[in-house]
Amino acid sequence: xxxxxxxxxxxxxxxxxxxxGNFDGHHLGHHALLKRVVxxxxxxxxxxxxxxxxxxxxxxLAPHVDLRFLTSEEEKRARFEQAGIDDVVSLEFTHALLxx
Numbered sequence: 001x002x003x004x005x006x007x008x009x010x011x012x013x014x015x016x017x018x019x020x021g022n023f024d025g026h027h028l029g030h031h032a033l034l035k036r037v038v039x040x041x042x043x044x045x046x047x048x049x050x051x052x053x054x055x056x057x058x059x060x061l062a063p064h065v066d067l068r069f070l071t072s073e074e075e076k077r078a079r080f081e082q083a084g085i086d087d088v089v090s091l092e093f094t095h096a097l098l099x100x
Contacts, residue, residue: 001081004089005054013087015046022056025070026079038084048086052076053093060093 004011017040023030034050041048058067071079080088091097 001077001085002087003077004087005092007089007091013047013049015041015044016049016087017041017044017046018049018051020051022052023050023076023079026076031083034080034083034085041086042084048084050080050085050088052088052090054090055093057093060095060098 017037019033019037021030021033023034034048037050038048040046054073056067056069058065077088
């Protein structure tokens with residue numbers, strides 16, 4: 001599994017099939033969504049992609065909130081890999097990103 005920090009249009013992903021989210025905790029809904037992404041990508045000989053944000057958007061939008069996570073970044077990556085995800089793209093969440 002590839003992990004990319006930031007977006008680059010130079011990276012070629014054949015027929016990318018993706019989802020966007022934080023995926024903290026990987027509950028049954030997360031498993032079902034990731035399974036669908038992987039199955040769809042495989043049936044099209046494509047690339048299963050997860051787009052996520054770091055820091056979590058709440059840390060930027062509501063910094064006063066005591067945000068706690070169920071899983072570490074390492075655990076999330078391991079679960080993405082177990083699910084069959086090919087690429088994880090992590091974008092830095094900033095006010096500039098919000099405006100773009």
